[in-house]
Amino acid sequence: MQVSAESTDSSRAASVNSLMHAVLSVGRLMRQRGRGETLDTGSFWLLKSLAASGPQRLTDLATCTDLDVSTVSRHVAQLHSAGLIERTPDPADGRAQRLELSPAGMARIDAALSSRRARLEKCLESWDPGDLEELDRLLTRFAADVEALTQTMEKA
Secondary structure, eight states, rough: OOOHHHHHHHHHHHHHHHHHHHHHHHHHHHHSTTTTOOOOOOOOHHHHHHHOOSSEEEEEEEEHHHHHHHHHHHHHHHHTTTSSSSEEETTTTTEEEEEEEEEEHHHHHHHHHHHHHHHHHHHHTSSSSHHHHHHHHHHHHHHHHHHHHHHHHHHH
């Protein structure tokens, strides 16, 4: 039995639609705050970006998080007031400042990530180790393809 191109296209569209809904559901789970967590979503992503990338200028932080500079500036002011971010002179340009996590900021983002990791582990606790490894392999490949497409779109 030969599968028609129309049937293949329909099946692919259904799979992409199902995957989109799954990714949105996972995103919703990862955005939820844990008990006692007070970081709003925007602050969480800024702290996570600083934790991953290290000290950087506000404009670079805005670029890597794909947010407007004024939005990042407001969040940074709040995070600095809360003692979660420190400002240091930029060694390349004394007029500019670099932002970095304070020890309290590192503790906050570690706690927030730990809470999210625990939720994800709970969802996956009944999974067979081989299935989990396969999911990890495929999602890693998918994330790399998403990142490559994102970078291509940003350059266009």
